[in-house]
Each structure stands twice: as C-alpha cells, then as structure tokens.
Amino acid sequence: MTRTGRIAAAALALVGAGVVATSCAATRSTTTAPRLGETVALASWGHQHAEMFSTLSYDTGTVADDASTYDTGALVGACQTVSDDVQEYLALPPVPDVVAARHLRAALELFGRGTGDCISGAVHHDRGLIVQARRELDRATRQLETARGVLVAAAR
Numbered sequence: 001m002t003r004t005g006r007i008a009a010a011a012l013a014l015v016g017a018g019v020v021a022t023s024c025a026a027t028r029s030t031t032t033a034p035r036l037g038e039t040v041a042l043a044s045w046g047h048q049h050a051e052m053f054s055t056l057s058y059d060t061g062t063v064a065d066d067a068s069t070y071d072t073g074a075l076v077g078a079c080q081t082v083s084d085d086v087q088e089y090l091a092l093p094p095v096p097d098v099v100a101a102r103h104l105r106a107a108l109e110l111f112g113r114g115t116g117d118c119i120s121g122a123v124h125h126d127r128g129l130i131v132q133a134r135r136e137l138d139r140a141t142r143q144l145e146t147a148r149g150v151l152v153a154a155a156r
Helices: 003-048 051-068 072-090 098-123 127-155
Strands: none
Touching (some): 003 127, 051 072, 051 098, 072 098, 072 127, 098 127
8 A cells, every 4th residue: 555545544544433433422422411411300309399208208107106006086087198198299290210200109009099998997997908008008108218219319
C-alpha cells in the first residue's frame, strides 16, 4: 500500500472510530438521562406521599391492638379508619415505578379486603373472619413495606 493509501485508510479508520464513539456516547447519555429523571420522579413521589406509610402503619397497629383485646366496637372504628385511609390513597397519582406501583396496588387491595373482613367479623362477632382480616392486613403491610423500600432506594 502506498503512503497515500495508508493515510487514507487510517483517516477512514479514525472517522469510523469517531462515528462509533459518538454513537456510543449518544446512546449512553440518552439512556442515562431518562433513568435519572425516573429516579427523581420516584423519589419526589415518595417524598410527597410519605405520610401514607406512617399513617397506615399506625392505623393497622390500632386494628391489631383492638383485635387482640377483642374490643369489637373499637375494632369496627379502627378498621373503618384504615378503610378511609385506603380510599384516600387510591386517589393519589400513580407511583412512577412499575415495581413500587405493583406492591402499592397489592397493599391497598389487601388493606381494602382486610378492613372489609375486619368490619364484618367485628359486627357479626365472627372470630374466624377477624383472624382472616388480620392475616390480610399483615400481608398488606408487607406489600406496603416493599413499595416503601423501592421508594427509599430511589431516594439514595
């Protein structure tokens, strides 16, 4: 190959490498930017609605206390409070993360089912239904904690 041919081949190789490098850089920056935006949106959602986690935790603790003493009058009120919480949280904007949204949706559905069973069990003095409600509320709490974990991890 002549000197001119080698220079042309080297220039072509450099141009090709530049295109590949530019292409990789562009791909990398576009995949990083939305991910950062998603993380910010998720952390923001978690920050704006953080009270949901403490409120549901406190209110389901009250249900557990009332169920353990079998105070059915107080149990109806405590379960109704959790049910009201759930209705309020169902109206929130969606969580901007598929995993957190799935766990939160499961938690709210279980809280809804559990509070319905809790109220019915307390009104009809059905211990079996109250026990079932407590299991549902325990499962709901675990789902809620998993959703919270996703939000906390995003905030780091």
